[in-house]
Amino acid sequence: MPHDHGHAHIDAKSGDRRVSIAIWANGILTVAQIVGGIIAGSLALIADALHNFSDMASLVIAFGARKISRRPADARMTFGYGRIEIVAALINYTTLIVIGLYLIYEGGMRFIDPPEVKGWWVVWLGGIALVVDTATALLTYSMQKGSVNIRALFVHNLSDALASVAVIVGGALILLYDIRWVDPAITIGIAVYILYLAFSEIGGTIRTLMLGSPPGIDTDAVIAAVAEVDGVADVHHVHFWQMEEHQAALDTHVVIEKAAWGRLEQIKRAIKDVLEGQFGIRHSTLEFEHSDHAHQDAEVYGHG
Numbered sequence: 001m002p003h004d005h006g007h008a009h010i011d012a013k014s015g016d017r018r019v020s021i022a023i024w025a026n027g028i029l030t031v032a033q034i035v036g037g038i039i040a041g042s043l044a045l046i047a048d049a050l051h052n053f054s055d056m057a058s059l060v061i062a063f064g065a066r067k068i069s070r071r072p073a074d075a076r077m078t079f080g081y082g083r084i085e086i087v088a089a090l091i092n093y094t095t096l097i098v099i100g101l102y103l104i105y106e107g108g109m110r111f112i113d114p115p116e117v118k119g120w121w122v123v124w125l126g127g128i129a130l131v132v133d134t135a136t137a138l139l140t141y142s143m144q145k146g147s148v149n150i151r152a153l154f155v156h157n158l159s160d161a162l163a164s165v166a167v168i169v170g171g172a173l174i175l176l177y178d179i180r181w182v183d184p185a186i187t188i189g190i191a192v193y194i195l196y197l198a199f200s201e202i203g204g205t206i207r208t209l210m211l212g213s214p215p216g217i218d219t220d221a222v223i224a225a226v227a228e229v230d231g232v233a234d235v236h237h238v239h240f241w242q243m244e245e246h247q248a249a250l251d252t253h254v255v256i257e258k259a260a261w262g263r264l265e266q267i268k269r270a271i272k273d274v275l276e277g278q279f280g281i282r283h284s285t286l287e288f289e290h291s292d293h294a295h296q297d298a299e300v301y302g303h304g
Contacts, residue, residue: 016062019063019150022136022157026056029132033125040121042171042183051100058092062150069244082244089151089205096198103191107184114180121185122171130164134162155197163190214248217279223300225274228301229258231267233291236298249283250275255294264288 033049036042065088073080150253163296170186173179185304213219219240227235234255243249256267275281289295 017209018139019059019066022139023063025051025132025136026059028054029129031225034127036121036125038095040125042122042167052058058088058095061088061091062094064088065155082247083209086208086244087206088203090209093198093202093205096194097202100191100194100198103187103194107172107187107191110184110187110276111181114184120171120175122174123168126167126171130161130168133161133164133186137161151201155201159194159197164191179197208242211239212240214242217248217281219301222275222279222281225278226252226254226271229267229270229274230262232271233257234294236286236295236300237303238301241281247283248279248281249279249285251285251296253287253289253298255289260292261290 003193023225030049030053033132034053035051037046053198063082069079076288137154137160141154164190167188170182173182176214179182217240219238219299222237223238226232231255235252236255237253239251241249241251251264254267254271256264269289272284272288275284
């Protein structure tokens with residue numbers, strides 16, 4: 001089966017405009033929530049503000065990464081600049097983890113001596129935050145299907161929207177029942193959720209940066225399909241990786257049967273047709289070896 005990398009394509013200028021709007025919205029909201037959280041004495045509100053601030057920083061990083069990724073390959077970056085979006089995603093997820101751990105610590109300290117919290121401030125600012133976070137998530141929803149960089153932003157904003165709901169509920173409980181411990185409890189809940197999202201998403205980003213095999217591609221099936229091409233005797237020293245998020249690549253040695261050496265160009269074309277047609281691998285580097293001079297006892301994967 002072909003390896004489908006189908007994803008939504010958003011016009012570059014339109015996508016940049018969406019990200020710009022999201023940056024300004026999160027920046028204004030962050031300032032409002034920090035001021036309101038200080039006045040109201042609500043750590044949950046400040047926690048939500050810090051999360052929004054991380055979103056704004058993430059949006060700025062993502063915006064820059066989108067711009068840089070469009071640069072063509074040059075002498076310094078012969079593979080191009082597309083991987084900058086993967087790096088941006090790693091930075092964003094790492095920031096989420098740091099913020100989540102900090103909020104757990106602060107929430108634990110407030111459990112010991114819960115301060116007085118002004119519930120109305122919490123409810124109103126939490127409601128405004130919910131509107132902004134939901135709008136920002138909607139702006140990035142259609143874009144995140146085709147970019148791990150924007151996916152990181154979408155996860156940020158989705159978690160913010162859910163955190164805002166928790167903040168509103170906490171403010172209501174404070175107003176109705178004066179339950180002060182609910183504020184640090186919600187803070188810790190928000191932090192745990194942030195950590196869950198970050199750790200569940202960061203693995204794929206690290207895998208790409210570590211030159212791991214593209215997810216969704218059965219590497220053994222690819223090798224078997226290449227080995228079945230007429231004239232191919234063996235395949236070894238195989239390397240799979242992702243050049244960018246949606247570009248799978250293959251580098252391998254192919255041993256050609258002695259009798260088929262004169263058909264090298266046809267065999268090469270047949271292999272590339274199999275790679276692209278069955279597995280969606282459009283970038284491949286093939287090194288051919290004559291069966292009389294092939295590497296002996298070579299490992300299938302790597303250089304062993």
